[in-house]
Every structure is written in C-alpha cells, then in structure tokens.
Amino acid sequence: MSDHGSQPATPEQPSPPEKPARNLDAYRAHYAERTTGMTASEIRALFAVASRPEVVSLAGGMPNLAALPLDSLAAEVARLISVDGQIALQYGSAHGVPELREQICEVMALEGITAHPDDVMVTAGSQMALDMVTRIFCDPGDVILAEGPSYVGALGSFAAYQAEVVHVAMDEDGLQPDALRQAIADVTAQGKRIKFLYTIPNFHNPGGITLALPRRSEILEICAQHGILVVEDNPYGLLGFDGQPHPALRSMDADNVVYLGSFSKTFASGLRVGWVLAPHAIREKLVLTAESATLCPPTLNQMIVSRYLSTHDWQGQIKIFQEQYRERRDAMLSALEQYMPAGCTWTRPDGGFFVWLTVPEGVDTKAMLPRAVTQRVAYVSGTGFYRDGFGSRQMRLSFCYPTPERIREGVRRLANTLTEEMELVRTFGTVPQRSVPGPQAPSPDTA
Numbered sequence: 001m002s003d004h005g006s007q008p009a010t011p012e013q014p015s016p017p018e019k020p021a022r023n024l025d026a027y028r029a030h031y032a033e034r035t036t037g038m039t040a041s042e043i044r045a046l047f048a049v050a051s052r053p054e055v056v057s058l059a060g061g062m063p064n065l066a067a068l069p070l071d072s073l074a075a076e077v078a079r080l081i082s083v084d085g086q087i088a089l090q091y092g093s094a095h096g097v098p099e100l101r102e103q104i105c106e107v108m109a110l111e112g113i114t115a116h117p118d119d120v121m122v123t124a125g126s127q128m129a130l131d132m133v134t135r136i137f138c139d140p141g142d143v144i145l146a147e148g149p150s151y152v153g154a155l156g157s158f159a160a161y162q163a164e165v166v167h168v169a170m171d172e173d174g175l176q177p178d179a180l181r182q183a184i185a186d187v188t189a190q191g192k193r194i195k196f197l198y199t200i201p202n203f204h205n206p207g208g209i210t211l212a213l214p215r216r217s218e219i220l221e222i223c224a225q226h227g228i229l230v231v232e233d234n235p236y237g238l239l240g241f242d243g244q245p246h247p248a249l250r251s252m253d254a255d256n257v258v259y260l261g262s263f264s265k266t267f268a269s270g271l272r273v274g275w276v277l278a279p280h281a282i283r284e285k286l287v288l289t290a291e292s293a294t295l296c297p298p299t300l301n302q303m304i305v306s307r308y309l310s311t312h313d314w315q316g317q318i319k320i321f322q323e324q325y326r327e328r329r330d331a332m333l334s335a336l337e338q339y340m341p342a343g344c345t346w347t348r349p350d351g352g353f354f355v356w357l358t359v360p361e362g363v364d365t366k367a368m369l370p371r372a373v374t375q376r377v378a379y380v381s382g383t384g385f386y387r388d389g390f391g392s393r394q395m396r397l398s399f400c401y402p403t404p405e406r407i408r409e410g411v412r413r414l415a416n417t418l419t420e421e422m423e424l425v426r427t428f429g430t431v432p433q434r435s436v437p438g439p440q441a442p443s444p445d446t447a
C-alpha cells in the first residue's frame with residue numbers, strides 16, 4: 001500500500017474533468033456589507049515572506065518559546081488527559097474553567113488588580129475578547145478612540161464591525177491627555193458617538209511606549225468625565241525589563257475599565273487562552289456573545305494553563321522570558337545606534353517586543369519593503385497600524401523572536417537598504433517605484 005494516498009492517474013485513467021470554478025463575483029454579491037472593511041493585514045501577508053530562512057524577520061510578534069520546560073509540560077499534559085480526560089475533553093461553560101478564573105485573579109494581582117473570579121471570562125486569546133467587546137458596543141459609524149499607531153489586530157476587529165477609529169497621539173510618555181481631550185471634543189462636535197477608548201498602556205504594540213504613571217489617572221479622569229469606557233489591552237504588562245509591573249488602569253478604576261489579559265506572551269500563544277475582566281453588567285453580555293461565537297473556550301487548553309500555573313514556577317519562567325527579551329532589546333538598540341543613518345529616530349522600550357522606527361522625510365517604508373526583503377530583512381511598515389493613512393515614515397521592528405546575532409545582522413541589512421533608499425531620494429527627489437520582484441521576494445502585500 002502506498003503511504004501517499006491514491007496513485008496518480010495514468011494516461012489510460014484520465015482524471016475526472018475539473019468543475020468550472022464558480023465566479024468569485026457570485027459570492028461577493030452576497031457578502032454582508034460589514035465585510036468590505038475586512039482586508040488581509042500587512043502582517044499576515046508578511047508571514048509567507050518572512051518565514052524563509054535567509055530572511056531575518058524583524059516583522060512578526062511571535063513569542064520565543066525556546067525557554068519553556070517542554071518535557072515537564074508534556075508529562076503534565078499526559079497526566080491531565082489520563083486522570084481528568086473526561087472533563088478536559090468535554091464541553092465547558094462559556095464563562096471558563098472556575099479554577100483558572102481564580103488563578104487569573106492571582107496573576108492580575110501582580111498589577112494591583114483586585115477582582116472576583118465571577119467577573120473574569122476566559123477567551124480564546126485576548127483577540128477574541130477584543131472582537132466580543134467591539135461586537136457588544138459598536139454599531140456601524142460609532143467611534144473608537146485609539147492610540148496612533150495601534151495594534152493591527154484591534155484595528156481589524158474594529159473594521160469588521162464598521163466602527164470608525166480616531167487616533168490619539170502619543171509621545172514618549174504614552175497617550176497624550178490633551179490630544180485625548182481634543183479628540184473627544186472634535187468627535188462630539190461632529191455629532192458622532194464615542195463607544196470606548198482602546199489603549200495598550202504597557203510596552204505598546206507597535207509603539208514600544210509605556211503610559212507614564214501620572215498620566216494613568218488623568219486619562220481615566222478624562223474618560224470618566226465624558227462617560228467613555230476604557231478598554232485596557234495588556235498582554236505585555238508582565239514583560240517589563242526594569243522592576244515591578246506598572247499598576248493597571250483597571251486597578252485604579254474598577255467601574256469604567258474593561259481589562260484584557262492573555263497567556264500568549266507569558267506562556268504559550270498556541271493554546272489561545274486569554275481573558276476579559278469586565279464590570280459585572282457587561283460580563284453578562286460577554287458570556288452571551290461568547291456562547292454564540294464558540295459555545296465555550298477550549299477546556300483542555302484552559303486546564304493545561306491551570307495545571308501549569310499550579311505546578312510550575314510560572315513567575316520564575318516570566319523572569320526567564322524577561323531576561324531573554326531584554327538581551328534582544330539591547331541587541332536591537334545597540335545595532336540601531338551603530339548602523340542607522342542620521343535622521344532616523346526610534347523608541348527605547350522598557351519591556352515587550354517592539355521598537356518603533358521613524359525614517360527621514362521622503363522615504364516610504366511600505367514602498368521600501370520589497371527592496372528590504374531582497375536584502376533579506378523584513379519589518380512591518382507603519383501604515384498597517386493606522387486607519388487613516390499615516391505611518392508611511394514609520395516601521396515596527398520586533399526583537400522577540402530572532403537571536404541577538406540575527407537581530408544585529410537584520411538591523412545592519414535594514415540600515416544598508418535605508419541608506420540606499422535615502423541616496424535615491426537625494427538624487428531623484430523621490431524613489432523610483434520598481435515593479436515587485438518575482439517569487440523569490442514577493443511583495444508582502446501580495447504574498
């Protein structure tokens with residue numbers, strides 16, 4: 001018997017005629033209107049290119065799992081299935097496994113949050129929580145305030161529900177309170193409804209910036225004054241490189257903050273376990289929304305996380321991750337210092353995964369990307385992190401996945417590409433657009 005399934009058809013046994021492909025327009029005509037805002041993110045398209053081994057990818061935000069204790073985890077999972085398989089492989093409640101919800105409260109206590117497990121709902125990653133919160137609150141045309149730039153996956157969810165995003169500027173201390181006041185005044189003057197402020201206060205994706213402590217209470221006050229809910233997205237909060245975690249916004253205001261957490265960056269992103277902590281009234285709607293989407297979050301994965309938290313030194317593991325990412329951050333910052341041409345600026349993150357780089361006037365990071373990929377380095381152009389066309393002079397560089405040596409080499413290649421690009425700008429005033437190279441280096445937008 002063949003290992004490879006059925007034998008290929010011989011000339012004597014012609015394969016059956018292929019059915020004519022159905023015209024794409026026939027489907028398109030039936031799509032719901034809300035799907036028009038749903039387009040592939042630049043990051044998703046990039047994965048195909050960046051995964052080629054010769055390319056140093058400073059693009060994706062994949063956590064580095066090499067330091068996880070895989071053997072003891074494997075033994076734990078085997079034990080879990082043999083002892084509690086009847087529960088672990090069964091449906092559960094939409095609310096999540098009770099023991100895990102209690103443990104999540106202990107995790108959040110590290111950031112000063114006091115919460116009751118009843119108000120925690122487990123989700124398939126915080127991405128699902130983002131989708132649910134948007135589904136509950138936003139009608140088409142409603143406004144969500146978000147930092148500019150903002151997390152691309154959140155922008156995708158907002159677009160899917162036809163919400164409008166108004167970006168609020170950040171500086172090196174995070175979201176600017178005055179810019180927030182101005183945005184609220186402008187949107188209100190236009191007669192539009194603001195549904196919530198979406199913010200990533202710690203080690204921002206993609207900005208690499210952390211909201212300064214004095215600003216935290218000011219931002220909360222402004223939102224409370226205007227009756228605007230705050231959605232605090234905090235997957236990187238425990239991955240700071242210096243000292244204690246910052247107090248969560250939710251620790252300062254339990255009534256007006258919906259908090260999103262995740263085990264993706266501190267344990268294992270593939271398990272897809274995150275959570276939402278919401279004021280009691282909202283939590284009821286969240287449970288109903290989750291039921292309609294998935295019935296319940298995956299029981300086995302929740303129990304794996306729960307066992308991991310109770311049997312492993314998870315805080316020690318987070319320290320290992322912090323050390324690893326700190327070393328990579330240092331490698332990136334020193335390489336940027338060494339190689340980047342004059343006129344470039346970048347953020348200096350105290351935690352998380354990302355550096356936000358601004359290049360000199362005239363260079364378009366999206367147009368440059370295919371040329372960078374031919375030089376075997378990938379990044380994400382800044383435009384993907386805005387809904388309003390900004391970001392063409394910016395790019396996100398991630399230091400979480402490649403080794404320090406690869407990071408240094410990647411930054412060196414990027415600096416060379418950038419230097420050549422700046423030379424073209426100086427010579428021609430603009431960079432001549434080249435057609436996208438062939439399959440060796442497809443444009444990330446088309447890959």
Ligand SMILES: Cc1ncc(COP(=O)(O)O)c(C=O)c1O
Pocket residue numbers: 061124125126127128151153200205233234235261262263264269273274
């Ligand atoms: C700011 C932010 N929010 C949410 C997510 C989604 O995380 P999860 O894996 O928990 O769905 C990410 C993932 O990169 C992120 O960076």
